Amino acid sequence: MNAEVSHEIVLNVNGEVKRFSAPARRLLSDALRGDLGLTGTHVGCEHGVCGCCTVLIDNQPVRSCLTFAIAAQDRKIRTVEGLADADGELHPVQAAFKECHALQCGFCTPGFLMTATALLEQRPNPDEEEITEALAGNLCRCTGYQNIRSAIGHAIELMQSDI
């Protein structure tokens, strides 16, 4: 039986233009991980429920397991690999996760980091309810969420003291 047709796909990921060829059904999560080697984005359920695969597309948190790579062309994609700045300084959300022990196995962590980044970019000073609302689509089996909440609080402090 015939092989699938491949398409040239161009993605803008973390400010870099990446080209590869893949069938139309290639998911963005698989493209990032397999074709582009950006394995920081994880896949925990492949049906849009766990949030592990969250990336930012045009600054909005999106489940890359529910997005076709080919449909993400011409958009600005950001992944966990692009969070720290070029000289390696951690994004405040990353620094806060480390400081507050907000990760254990680290499998859910990239999804939480991207979700939290989007939240704080849109609402630099969210209240408890807004934080809960934002995190409520991400599963973590290890931490019980308590330290993740603390980390968001700490990230807000870090971002404010940065200004």
Added chain:
Amino acid sequence: MTTRSFGKPVRRTEDLRLITGQGSFTDDAGSDALSLVMVRSPYANARVVSIDVSEAEQLDGVTAVLTYEDLPDRLAEPLPLLIPHPSLSEPRTQHILAKDRVRYVGQAVVAIFAADRYIGEDAAERVIIEYESKVAVVGIDGALGTNLVHHDVPRNVAADHSEHVGDVASALAEAPHVLELDFEMERSLGSALEGRASHATWDRHSRKLQIQNATQTPTSVRFAVANILEIPDEQVEVFAIDVGGGFGTKVIHPWPEDILTAWGAMNYDRAVKFTEDRVEHFISSSHERGQRHHVKVGFNTEGQILGLDVDFVHDNGAYTPYGMIAPLITATQLPGPYKLPNYRVRFRSVYTNTVQVTPYRGAARPHAVFTMERTMDRIASFLGIDRSEVRQRNFIQPDEFPYDLGMIFQDGRPAIYDSGDYPEMLNKALAMIEWDSFAERRSQAPPGKRRGIGVACYVEGTGLGPYEGGHVRVETGGKIQVSTGLASSGQGHHTVFAQIVADELGVPFEDVEVVTGDTRRFKYAVGTFASRAAVTSGNAVAEAARLVKKKAIALAADALEANPEDLEIVDGQVQVKGTPVRAIPLSQVAVLANPLRYSFSEAAKAATQFAGTTSFDEPPIKPGEDPGLEATGWYSPVRATFASGTHAVEVEVDLITSEVEILRYCVVHDCGRIINPLIVEGQIHGGVAQGIAGALYEKLAYDEDGNLQNASFMDFLMPYCTEIPKIEIDHLETPSPLNPLGIKGAGEAGVIPVSAVIASAIEDAEGFEINQMPLFPSELHSMRLASGRQPA
């Protein structure tokens, strides 16, 4: 003095990689590997009549499609029984691919090796299998019925096991009061966010099979793979770099896919990878917690238990790869912190046409504690005394350790509690939750709500053997390399083992680098389970560090022409006590520890053969010594060490929706000396969250045909942050006398008493008996109706 890091909330060394997307999970490897895709049975109990793979084989990108008939040699035999036991009279393990018969929905029938997962799944759809389905045996009632899971296992009984201390029959006959009670818990599962995974490569030049595997026990995977593939152990290397949660599921091995990826890599001379998807985790890994208990308890008017007789049935699913460890743990941990002079327990472990049951975090202790603590509450309510008081009257006292339960624990050794202070722990928990003033808060419940409070205690055997080892090596560059064989799946081992080694050796914490779960670095290990890693590997790396220290001091004594007794190691320098100017860095001692012919650096010149030596009468390596500033240490405990804890909770139930809200959750926890409070508290948070999940949200729902109806995160309600409350924690530290560091395990503790304590609080709020967990609003609502209590 080097600043001690033991006991400090040191931030984790693991985190930097993980927060920058540089982790190394198994599926991160091998983007061009062949993908192993399994075709799984849609029937719970069926005969495989025929399999047609021809269409699948013809698909572009498909390398091979295998059925049982294609499996060579040892691959055609059933997978190993990991833990045999004399009472396990009818053990059964599955074949790598189903042979004639499938016994649960999800059992692997056909294996496809394809260019990628997409093509593999296309091929899977083209495999045509004809089944002749039979009546499925589902649930404990099904197992006790007439249909059989294995035709040659009468009554579906895999194991029938009894143990006793004292004389229960007489105690019950003479007791002033006797109650008969029934308690049941349902299934959940580990549900790590990373599923099972294995990536195998074969290098035919060096003849090495390298396997990255999402496992809690790489050394055992290595032995199992080598044995089944019939190749030397030395050709197999297994490593678990990052593992995305284990929770017991990943201690099971070898999975069919572990063997098939390894075999495929050798056979097709290509990297082969298997990554479990979420549905597969639900239907083809492991479940736990399904158990039904019948209790007879005799007690006096003070509420002291005189005799306890427990008969329970454990649903072990279709196979018993892990033996009967789970029910055995229930049996031996059921007494908890209480004196039971007369205790008899009997269990039957029975087959059903469902996913196999093996330990999931807590490992059958939640059921034990649920049973014991519910029993305590019933005694209290029968006698009209406070629930905390009935516990106080039954506790083993702090001066009664070591306390011998008179039973054999899961490590095959006597269950002897080593230390603890149960009365104090309960007092702390009661103070934290403000037990005595609850009446007032109860009366302040808002309209349409009712409040209740609960308490539950447990004891957990941790840190069991047989052993772990650790290796510590001082590099000439000054870094300290540490390795231990067991694997990590989020417990922060890299950090806590570095803390231990830094303190023992006298070096800065930042200089210590730890590798876990890599058979290339450390070949002998048991694994990460039963809250044992910190105790066993922690003490092993401590011993290795002490040996290195001794060696460093002996070598430095020569170099500094000082007496070894006068030397100490501070901040990585070996120095004369009180005269720190006479010092030599450990990195330089590492150079001297390896007499050289060939220099490789400025520093290394000092170890070359013309650099001068203290004595021409002795060989460069003295008899009995080894080159290199390194050592291996072992820790093999005589038996388990017993941690303990008390949880207390205040809940509010909604009179219309029957929702249960947790108002406060308090934990008092004793894991002996704490290496890193940040990590211990993180373990407790996560454990309690899993406990709350199992008490109020999660249940694996099988229909009567053995289909798992909620095999996805859409339908299986794993809690988000919206469901998990803040957890308040207090510690008690009674050091374990069994190991030099005085530590006890902490990994599973959080989950153990949660169902018990929440049941206690709901019962207190509602006024009717809660005998089963989990409890969803719909069930609570039905119970209210059944109890005659009208919704508000």
